[in-house]
Amino acid sequence: MTKPLVLVTADVKSIDGFNWHAVNSTYLQAILKGSDAIPMILPALGAELDLDAALDQVDGVVATGSRSNVNPQLYGQAPTEENGPYDPDRDATTLPLLKRAIERGVPVFAICRGMQELNVALGGTLLTEIQTLSGRKDHRAPASERQDERFRIAHPVEVASGGCLEAVIGAEPFEVNSLHRQAVGDLGNGLIIEAQAADGTVEAMSVQDSPGYVLATQWHPEYWVMTDGPSKKLFAAFGNAVRAYRQKRLGH
Numbered sequence: 001m002t003k004p005l006v007l008v009t010a011d012v013k014s015i016d017g018f019n020w021h022a023v024n025s026t027y028l029q030a031i032l033k034g035s036d037a038i039p040m041i042l043p044a045l046g047a048e049l050d051l052d053a054a055l056d057q058v059d060g061v062v063a064t065g066s067r068s069n070v071n072p073q074l075y076g077q078a079p080t081e082e083n084g085p086y087d088p089d090r091d092a093t094t095l096p097l098l099k100r101a102i103e104r105g106v107p108v109f110a111i112c113r114g115m116q117e118l119n120v121a122l123g124g125t126l127l128t129e130i131q132t133l134s135g136r137k138d139h140r141a142p143a144s145e146r147q148d149e150r151f152r153i154a155h156p157v158e159v160a161s162g163g164c165l166e167a168v169i170g171a172e173p174f175e176v177n178s179l180h181r182q183a184v185g186d187l188g189n190g191l192i193i194e195a196q197a198a199d200g201t202v203e204a205m206s207v208q209d210s211p212g213y214v215l216a217t218q219w220h221p222e223y224w225v226m227t228d229g230p231s232k233k234l235f236a237a238f239g240n241a242v243r244a245y246r247q248k249r250l251g252h
């Protein structure tokens with residue numbers, strides 16, 4: 001079988017006076033080594049892109065994390081200076097991409113911002129600056145210049161019984177990293193909670209009756225994919241899903 005191709009969402013970054021479409025290499029390495037698939041960066045060109053033409057040629061989609069936030073206007077709230085930064089080109093690309101991929105049964109793995117985009121794409125809302133909300137812990141990354149420190153294991157998650165995540169990782173609680181200021185608020189249409197933190201923060205989701213594999217995590221399994229058991233299992237499961245999809249799509 002030829003290796004499956006996986007679209008990876010990009011952020012727009014301003015570098016040397018130009019817009020660059022960028023992806024953190026940790027996601028690309030995790031797809032390559034954790035899922036044994038070939039990552040293909042999808043530029044955040046929004047409505048200029050023929051998403052069906054792109055999805056016709058691939059076997060999966062990974063929606064990556066990002067420090068930028070989904071614009072609150074997309075879920076009926078007002079953007080604020082402190083809630084930024086925003087990335088409108090990313091929003092304009094990833095929200096329709098996720099919706100269309102799910103409709104077509106293309107396997108989806110949505111991580112952190114990607115999980116928040118999934119929720120908004122399906123009509124849900126987000127909670128912002130959750131560290132300021134009563135009853136919520138601080139889910140932001142530790143203040144450090146060292147990435148291993150920022151992505152360190154932070155808290156346990158409880159796995160929902162009988163769901164997709166339990167099928168991949170098992171029923172026992174496990175530890176995850178945490179680098180986010182926002183969280184799922186009202187659930188989008190058809191979304192199922194697969195894991196939660198002790199303070200009730202939604203940590204993983206799937207889509208009810210989805211024609212294809214869909215799993216979303218608020219934490220970052222890509223970062224420790226080579227050494228952390230649950231992270232390895234998540235990318236291996238995604239790899240199995242994209243290979244099965246390719247077999248069905250191409251017959252090899």
Ligand SMILES: N[C@@H](CCC(=O)NCCCC(=O)O)C(=O)O
Pocket residue numbers: 064065066067068069111112113114116141179180181182183
């Ligand atoms: N910006 C959103 C989503 C969080 C997210 O994707 N974090 C990854 C950022 C990685 C880093 O900080 O280097 C939120 O804050 O909730």
